Structure formats: C-alpha cells, structure tokens
Amino acid sequence: WLEKQKSLQKIINVPATTLDGKEIQLDININSQNDVDFALSYDLSGVGLFRSEYLYMDRDYFPSEEEQLKAYKNVVKKMGSKPIIIRTLDIGGDKQLDYVTFPEEDNPFLGYRAIRFLLDQKDIFKTQLKAILRASAMGNVKIMYPMISSIEEIRKANYILEQAKEELHEKGYDFNPNIEIGIMIEVPSAVAIADLLAQEVDFFSIGTNDLIQYVLAVDRMNEHIADFYEPFHPAVIRMLKQTVDAAKANQIDISVCGEMAGDFNATSIFIGLGIHKLSMSSQSILQVKERVLSIYEADCKQMIDEILLCKTSQEITELVKKMNDKTNIS
C-alpha cells in the first residue's frame, strides 16, 4: 500500500476529473481536528463527514458548548471557505460513552442510537447544535443528522435547532441563520421515502455501511455471515439509485460517505449513478482519484444501465470488473 501511495503522489494536485471531463468532488471523513492537516495536504474540496462522536469519547462527561466550539473552530480555520459537514452525535450501536448508561440491548444496531438518542436527550443535542451554529459564523459549516428514518425526526430535530438559534440570538452570538441541514441516508425507510425527505433538507449523504447492513439484514462485524454483506447486491444498487433520483428531482445535494465511497472498485458505480461527490478516509483518496482519472463518465453510465438489469451480485461484480480492467491500473 505504501509503495502504491508513493507512486500516487504525482496526482495529489491533479483535479479529480474523468477522461471525458466530469469533475468529481472528493471530500474527507474526519474524526477530529487533527485529521484536517492531512486533508489540506491532499488539496481536497471539503470535509464531507466530521464524526463528532470522537469529541465525546475518552472523557468523563459531555463536552460543553465552549469545548465543542473550540474544536469546530479549529477545523473551520484550517478549511477556510471549504464546506465542513458536521454530523451530530452518532452514538449507540457499537459506540458507547463511558459516562452514559446505555440500555442493555439484544440488538444495539437496531436500537437506541444516533438521532433517537439525540431526540431523547434534548439538552445534549441542543448544546451541540449551539456549538455548531456558533462555528457556522466563521466558515462554510453544515449540519447532518444521523439515522433519520422519518420526516417527523427531521422536524423534531429542526425544532430543537430553532430553539438553539433563538437562545444564541438572545445572547448576541453570531451564527449562520440559513445553515444548511442534511441527513444521512442509512436506514432503508429513508430510501423508501427519499422523495419526501428531499423536500425537507438541503442535502443527502448516503451512509453505505449501515444502509447495507439493514437492507441485507447483515451485521457487517459478524464474521459468521461475512459473505452476506454484499455492497454490489442488486438491492443496494437500486436503493442508491432511488436515493440519487429523489435528490436530483428535488435539486438537493447528494454524496456518499460510507466505506463504499472509499472503495475504488465502486467509483465507476457512483459516477454512473450520477453521484459526483464522495467523502472518504484520507487513505482512500488517491486510489479513488486515480480511478476517476482513468474512466469515462459515459462508460460508467452505460455500465449502470447494464447493472440495473442484473439479478445477482455476481453479475454486477463481473460488469464492474470488466470496467476496471479497461483502465489499465495495476
């Protein structure tokens, strides 16, 4: 991998554009302010996913508004006017906090987590929203809600956001009153009603890890059924398409921020589907960019038309492989 990365250094400052001129925005997923420097050295277009839960870990209690503000500010300062999407606390499931007693759950992935936790712990949620809002006065900051499964959840979250704005306003703090609001698309119900959700928010970001888990009913950490976790399953591709189509019909932004976004074998699928924004860990950026630089958008679109006729993961995998073989990337 290291050797490969070395050989890829030469494309660090090359714009990520397909052979037929389609520009693809490559963003970075970060867990903390420290990851930003790496992002800057790669000349990226923005932070597609700031996993704020890491601000809450390895501590004794919830971080205060000021503590969070400081962390968000540091990222904003470094990124300048580039967009930064901060995902509100995505806790529960496999991620716990030492200072919170989570309920004992038989199936934590289907449990009390993410937006469910936030809407239940409104003060924690509001404190975070205030910190993000204050950071939004200084840069291009956006908010993303995790694990949205219904319109009601968005409305409830936005209601708390409005309260946060009012309280900041009363105290005289600056913030962007029109801060963009997006949601993770990672629960199957969100895909099924993507056309409705798209009318409520400014952008979608597809979280492929959870989405694939739920769509296939496969815990991706479970080694006994690892074979059943199939990103190239026809149902997954169809759900990606349904989400993209809903976003486009409502003219809102669409990106992918799950691990699949960083899988260079999936790049042609995303481009074919009309997804021009991918957010991934820094380790994946250069290989995905190499892939972008070596394919034609037109080919990807044609491949998707064929993929949408496939009945099995295997057929899809073969089409993708054929496409990748064309690129001469070793």
Next chain:
Amino acid sequence: WLEKQKSLQKIINVPATTLDGKEIQLDININSQNDVDFALSYDLSGVGLFRSEYLYMDRDYFPSEEEQLKAYKNVVKKMGSKPIIIRTLDIGGDKQLDYVTFPEEDNPFLGYRAIRFLLDQKDIFKTQLKAILRASAMGNVKIMYPMISSIEEIRKANYILEQAKEELHEKGYDFNPNIEIGIMIEVPSAVAIADLLAQEVDFFSIGTNDLIQYVLAVDRMNEHIADFYEPFHPAVIRMLKQTVDAAKANQIDISVCGEMAGDFNATSIFIGLGIHKLSMSSQSILQVKERVLSIYEADCKQMIDEILLCKTSQEITELVKKMNDKTNIS
C-alpha cells in the same frame, strides 16, 4: 376479549367477504399439529404458516425425517385438501436450540439465522425437505424459505431440494414433484428486488414483523425505542405495495403472515393494496373477519390512494381510523 369473541361466534361460518363481494382468504399460523383443531373449528381456508421450528424445540437433538413426517402428516390429515405452507426451520435471532451452539453475536437479528443457518447446515435442511416432500404426497403441502435476501439463496435452497427429491425417488418414496415453493418477504433487499424474486418462486408471504424491524432499523422487542416501531410508516406501506405489485405482475400468490395480518386495524390497508390472503394466529381470526364483513373493497382502494400520498405515520393512522370509524364496529 373473551366477551368480544363470544359475540363473534355467529360469524364463524360466514365466508369472509367484503360488503361489495370481495372474498378474503383467512388462514392460520400454527406452531404445532395441536393448533390445527382450533383452525378446523373456525372453518379456515388453510394453514398460511406452519412454524416448523417448534418441532425442533424442547428436545435433545434434531428431529429425524420420520419424526417430522409424522407431525406434518398429522396436519395434512386434518386439513384434507386445504393448503398447508410449511416454513423451513427459522432458527437463530431470538430463537435458539438447546443442542446447537450458535455463535455469540452482537446483533442476532442481523446474524446467522433462518435460511443462512439452513444453507450452512445442509444435512439438517435436506432432512427437513425430505420430510416435507413425503408429506406432500398426501395433501396440499407447500414449502416456504425464511429470510430470503437474494436470488442466489433461492437457487441454493432449490438445489438442495432437488437432491432431496432424487434421494426420495431412489428410495421409492412418493412426493409431489411439483411442490410449490414460496419465500418470506421480510428482508428489505427482498422487497427491492421483488420483481426478480417473483420470477423464481410460486408465492410470496410478507413477514411484517421482521420487515418492519429492518426497514425502520428498530428491534421490536426493545422497549426503549418502542415508539419507533411503526407498522403504518409510509415506507412500510410503500414496501408492501412494491411487493404486491411485483407478485401481481408475475402472477404469483401473495399473502401476509406477520402480526400485522392479525391486526384488524390494518385489514383495510391490506385489502386496499390488493392482498386477499392473510394468515394469523387463531385469536385474531374473528375480529379480522368482522372487519372484512363491514368494509367495501372499493373504499379500501380509495383509502390506499390517499395513504400513498401521506408523508407521516400519523397522517396514515388518521386515514385508517376514519375508515374504521365508518364500520360501526364497537
């Protein structure tokens, strides 16, 4: 409830037909041969779901082909020519067997269960298929695979079924060589590719319990998030519709066998969607029948058209309530 049941005794032998003459088939879910007598006393059209896992419980080892055959035969004898759908062993998740070491899993509902177990334990699976096949020589027996998420699983299961048939044939046993094969629709991916799956099988039965769990990412046993388990969620209704449409386009049978089938408040939804076969526990039969007898299919269809425009569970619940209020059922 008892009093209500008493007052419903008078409709036991009334055919389940809507006010405008649409006949609805009400079948029973059973856990053992003992549940059949109850079914017979209710003059039902068939066994829509025989949960075979109960044959495997409270024992020291897997039941042999002969032991299973005996149980299936008893049901067949009692049901005469009425259809009996035997679901192959649906174990794992929250159902374990004392004599099988299941892997430790963080999220058993997203784990090694149902068809995944069967395709891994081929001998266990084949033994059961042989017993079902032999019972099929004596009545209207059908096979149903649980937790299907892809076409490959159906093909793998059918391959083992063909082996079972061959082995029985060699031994000179009778069976129905054209036994009908169906699948549970309970994994979101099965809904997403329902049009493809419908080409591979003779019937669908929608398992609403698991389907709703996965679509909404909510463990229905988890009290901390009970509010999030919403059968009337617009995503659930859309997925039911997608499944029905795929079944009809391919002219295969469609029924519902999850708990929602036995919820008399949902009856109008199913009829509106064009589902004319519901399978439920015996306790629910009469109340559902009462509901069928008091509504017009035409009204249900009109209601569904409105429901499909709804954005929230609450809007849908209100429409269903309005419909139910029309019936004058106390």
